Amino acid sequence: MDIKNWFPEFQVSAETDEDLQQYFFKLPEIKEITNSRSWLVLGRKGMGKTAIYEHLKKAESKDLNNYNTICINFSHYPWPAHQLYKESLAGELSAYQKSWRYLFFVKALSKLIEIKELKNESLNKELKWAKKYIDKIYGNPDPSLTEVIFSKIGRLSSIGGPSVEVDDFSADIGEVSFEDIAADKQLQSKLRSNAFTLLGYFEKIFKDNCNEHKILIALDQLDENWLEGEIAEYSKVLINLVNVCRNIALDSNLSKNLKVVPFLRTDIYHSLKFNDKNKLLQDSAVTISWDSESLDDMYFERIKKYAPEGMTLVESDKSANLFGISFVRQGTPVFKYITRRSFFRPRDIIVYFNKIRDCHVENSSGLYTSQELYDADREASTSAYNELIDEWSNQFPKISALLTVLQTIQVETFNYSDFSAKYDSEFPNASDGEKREHLAFLFDNSIIGQKKQGRWEYISSTPNLKMNIEKDFRTHHALKYRLHLIESRPNQSV
Template sequence: MDIKEWFPEFQVSAETDTDLQSYFFKLPEIKKITNSRSWLVLGRKGMGKTAIYEYLKQSSNYVLNDYFTICINFGDYPWPAHQLYKESIAGELSAYQKSWRYLFFVKGLSRLIEIKKAKGEKLNKELRWAEIYINKIYGNPDPTLTEIIFSKISQLSSIKGPNVELDDFSIESGEMSFDDISNDKQLQSKLRSNAFTLLSYFESVFKNNCETHKILIALDQLDENWLESEIEEYSKVLINLLNVCRSIALDLNLSKNLKVVPFLRTDIYNSLKFNDKNKLLQDSAIIISWNSDSLDDMYFERIKKYAPEYVSIDNERKSGNLFEINFVRQGTPPFKYIARRSFFRPRDVIVYFNEIRACHKQNISGLYTTTELYEADREASSSVYNELIDEWSNQFPEIEKLLTVLQTIQVETFSYAEFSGKYDNEFATASEGKKREHLGFLFENSIIGQKKQGRWEYVCSTPNLKMNTEKDFRTHPALKYRLHLIESRPNQSV
């Protein structure tokens, strides 16, 4: 039976991979999220942040250390609307903090009420009050991001607290648009005043009624839909978010019941400027990292899931079971060959195997061949190139020109002088400092690497690798075919 008949092509996007839970999660990061004090998940694009987020979204509290999850995707979040809740009298690094807390406690209290009702518990006076307000103001017992941000809260003349007997009340129908509020300072003031009054009440009710219930709020795609002209302001929004998450984690009266976990790109985090950033990284961050072995384990789970009973699986070979040979060039196992042509990201590996499958033709062994492995290298190289453009086009628009610099060098291995000459052709007015900054960017993101102990290495595989402009550089082999590079000298190790 040919391999194509039993081993499928896989979705690259975690959101569309319906079988993700069955083969992705033996990651230590999962346990750290639910069983440690850490609350910030960092990783490069394609490292699996959204896959972990989807796992949290789909899993029951029984496998998540009793946490009930609230998963909020910011892919379609109206970032400019967040500014309506910005406090003008607050300092720059705290102007958005109340708006984040407001969002978390609306969602957290809504989830707490849902949990208690599902368990058949009778709501007390405070929770009945909260339920009425949430349903009336947001029009939904579990309001969406948009329903919270564009709620009718600015229409309320007053808010009665949970200790006051509450009669049923109604709010005029009709949506409040961003333009309606942004053009009316009085409406903005009322919006903030009412929202933050509710925040005070909601937070108190949540703390009073959580008991032993634990809620985890996961935030994904916080770097999506940023307008280039607003990046500086969005950065302030994220800094406020991190400060709120940290304050919740440090609140002894709250942290046992509520945990907020933002999933953030490492480069975005590194670009933020605030006090104690390095301390927060050391104390509270979970950094997603992979190596050849862990990626092999991840992909082997897929093989075990789909292999028919009559297909013999060698647990020692792991992903090598897909190939008719044990070794390729220079005695390298097939999976290690693939891993070295990735940035050690699951996405790169999945794409490469999909390309091998596309190249595959039926043969006697029914498995992938060496020829197909090498042929797939070309299409996989184009995919990695496109991923880099997608990863950096907003935050680092110079990326395409820098890749052009590497392409015009024409060879894989080059000196600083060779880079400098081609760089000057693309960036004619750039200073020497900017040139070295750009070279450092390429190095830190594994687009280029250097030799260590006689072998070409990259930051993605050797995190402590340091750049030395006196030594030769080498463009990552994942980009070789897309950039049309050739060997710089005979018999060079790949």
């Protein structure tokens, strides 16, 4: 049977990969999130953050150290609305903290009530009050992000505590829109006052009633939907988020029952400016990383799932089972050839194999050939380029111009003088400091690399690699064909 008849093309997006649970998760990061004190997940775009998030969303509680998960996706989050809850008199590093806690405790308490009801546990007076309040104010026993933000709470004259019957206020009070609140300072003040009063009640009720129940709130795609010109303000919002998550983790009366886990891009985390950032990174962060072996294991799980009955798979060959050969140019193992043309991300590997499949023509072996592997290199290069543009277009719009600089150098291997000359043409008014900063950006993101022990290496494969401006650089092979680079000029050593 030809390989195209049994081995499929895979979705690149974790959200649309229906079989993700079956072949992706033997990752140590999963247990680190649920079984350790760590509460922050960091990784470059395409490293698998959303895949882990999807696992937390779908897995059973017994497989997550008995955590019940609440998964919140921020891809369509109205970030400007968050500013309505900003406390004007608070310091920069605390102005948004109550609004984050408000969101978390509305969600956590609604989840706790759901858990207790599913287990047929009786609700005491406080929980019954909270259930009615959540349902009437947010219009949903499990309110969404927008339902929490744009609820009826801004229209209430006051918030009565658990001793006051919920029916004392009218359920017909209308919700408020962003435009309504943004144009009315008094309404903004009332919104914050009522929300934070409710936060006080909800937080106490949660602490008093969570007992042995454990809840994990996962937050994904926090870097999505940012508006150009607002990045500085959004960074403050994220700093407050990180500080709230840390405070919850340090609260001995809360941390055994509630954990909030934001999934952040590594570069965005490093761009934030707050105290103890590096200490937090060491003590509380799970940084997603891959090497050739773990990527091979990940992809081999897919092969084992789809291999037809009766097909013999050689365990030691792993992903090379898809090929009629084990080695390619210069005696390189098949999978290593692919990873050298990747940024060591699952997404890169999946895309490359999809491109090989596109190039495949039915043959006597029924498997992929070395020529198909080479042919896929060109198409994969275009995908790698587009991924970089997609990754950085919001946070670093100059990425396109920097890639143009590398393209106009024309060769893979170059020195600082080569880079400087082409850079000045693309950025005529930039300072030497900006030039070196942009070179470091390319290096730190594995777009360019340098030799270590006689071999070209990149940060993605060698995290402790240090840039030396006196040595030659090399543009990553993943970009060679899209940037139309040749290996070297006739008079240039390779």
